[in-house]
Amino acid sequence: MQDMLTLSGVSKSYGSLTVTDDLSFSLKQGEALGVIGPNGAGKSTMFNLIAGGVKADKGEIRYDGGDVTGLSAAKRCRMGIGRSYQIPHPFAGMTVFENLLVGGAFGDSVPEKESYDRCVEVLDKTGLLPKANNRAGSLSLLERKRLEMARALATNPKLLLLDEIAGGLTEQECHSLVATIKDIHASGVSIIWIEHIVHALLAVVERLIVINFGAKIADGDPHEVMNSPEIKQIYMGIEADA
């Protein structure tokens, strides 16, 4: 399979604080990759670098055969990189349906009316249909997280970046979230998923990387990575129980 995304030697610093340190990895077309690491390890910054919200100081990001390092977030979204934010950024004054339409009409570059079908389908799939006409500002935190994923899906992504969307869910909800993400993956979308809820992550991903202090310290089969002594040491108390 062809590489869909490649980061080579990507670095980002804020003053003397290095948040991404010479990071390199590739993602194959159709792959589902999990990302773990302690809080503040630079996982979300990595997403910002891939999606274009933050520009790399050094290194190159290639996506779909082209160099996207210098492209805007909006352009990358239209090229098929959809993302969710760890801290939800809902369009609070718009309805849930309208939130998705922004992604549909702009991220998917189709006339507004042509995005209706897709948005309704995504609302149904993510369980937000009953809330379609509610203001996004009135949603609970869990619903906001689901809205993050739904909006990203409305852009019709080829690569979906999910940033900690399973936290705080009940066992039942977590189960249905995993099923939804498996569905999305099965439809051909490549996925990178940052998650602390390791058992949910391991139910979906085929490969796992570990980030600490902005650098990649492990990359490989999820169960092997989780069982390596070094990772166990960093993750004292967090065991793979999947």
Place this chain on the structure above:
Amino acid sequence: MSMSYTVQRSTKASRVAMTVGVLIVIGLALAPYWASRGDLRMMVEIFYYLALAQMWSLLAGYGGLVSVGQQAFVGLGGYMLFALAAFGGVNPILALVLAGVITALVAIPTAFVAFRLTGAYFAIGTWVIAEVFRLGFAQVSALGGGSGMSLPASIVRSIAESRSGREHLVYWIALAIALGSILMVFLLLRSRWGLAMTAIRDSETASESLGVETYVTKFLVYVAAAGMTGLVGALIFLQKLRISPDAAFSVQDWTALVIFIVVIGGIGSIEGPIIGVIVFFLLREIAADWGSWYLIVLGGIAVATMLFAPRGIWGLISDKWDINLFPVGRRLITEKD
């Protein structure tokens, strides 16, 4: 997919509002036949403040562009009207429209400069740009330099023979511009661009990552608002028949009071500026002889509104009853089958 759906744009409230709105507009259009000369004059003022408020709300409420320099475009529009009519021999009504177009064109390079700044720096930057415009026009001796000029009597007569004829015409133009500004914001918000602008209002970061070109969108909003503001500026000085740099580029008259109107009415909505302008003129009538206390009270009300009702009077109303008088939303009606 086993689901049928429709997307509904208008609501019951919006249909009622539309009917009432049409009746009000008909009443207003007939005002020259029922209102006194003084009332007409004040209504012209209300109309141009309404249009300025709609434009500022569009800029700051949706584009996040808090400009303190809209007087640059009011003044430019006014001066363009005078220059075109007095020196270009252009019919004043046509000159009015051209003044709006020219102002929009001038706003393009202005935006390139102003958009290098963000937030508070943008606000100050726009004010500085307006001051540059004021000082620049004060240097043009053909336009009367610092003391300004009057519209030549022959041109004034070319608008309409009688004074009342001219006043009625100015009134109808003002009404048309006020309605035009509402229509412009309405159509923008109802379109695909409305989705983008509302999204930018709520979260610029998320808009970008959902494919919205925020820079381009804000740029277009800035230029469109400038064009309409220039048109309003031309109207203001067509009514006043006299222009000077200090009057044309007054930060208090054309920006500070407009911000007050938008803040108390409710920023980022069409309804807000309409309510704001009514409240402002009521206050002004009540407080007409309070001297400087009037401005102190105005400032106090604006501060209290920002602290306790950041989305203004309309924000309170729409939160409480969840209504929209202008059907810019999109409601999803589904039926599972």
